[in-house]
Amino acid sequence: MPAPITHRYLGIQGRGTIALPADVRRRLHLDEQGAQLEMTERADGVIELRAALPVPAEQRWFWTERWQEREHEVDDHVAADRVTLHESTEDFLDHLDELDSE
Numbered sequence: 001m002p003a004p005i006t007h008r009y010l011g012i013q014g015r016g017t018i019a020l021p022a023d024v025r026r027r028l029h030l031d032e033q034g035a036q037l038e039m040t041e042r043a044d045g046v047i048e049l050r051a052a053l054p055v056p057a058e059q060r061w062f063w064t065e066r067w068q069e070r071e072h073e074v075d076d077h078v079a080a081d082r083v084t085l086h087e088s089t090e091d092f093l094d095h096l097d098e099l100d101s102e
Contacts, residue, residue, distance in 0.1 A: 029053055032060075 010018050025031040028051040038052040055063055062068075077083055086092040 029057065034063075 008021065010020070012018055020030060022031075029035060030037070030051055032053070034054050036052045036054065038050040040048040040050075042048065084095060086095060
């Protein structure tokens with residue numbers, strides 16, 4: 001069932017700032033870091049606003065602080081040439097077995 005259409009008036013503050021109601025921000029995830037609104041100005045004078053999250057919700061885990069710390073650790077290892085390349089999956093699994101036995 002589609003969400004009901006709601007109608008509200010929003011005040012425009014100095015410099016064109018518009019405050020969206022808290023319930024709308026929460027429901028559309030606009031209270032999250034990096035959230036944006038896409039604005040379309042139509043020829044008939046209607047201004048449309050759409051929630052635009054730069055990262056799809058199901059991929060947000062990748063951008064968490066902890067995950068990004070780990071990504072930087074990997075980048076550091078690659079930059080320092082502390083990586084091992086394997087010719088096959090079997091070689092990789094053998095290498096893991098060797099590490100496990102150390």
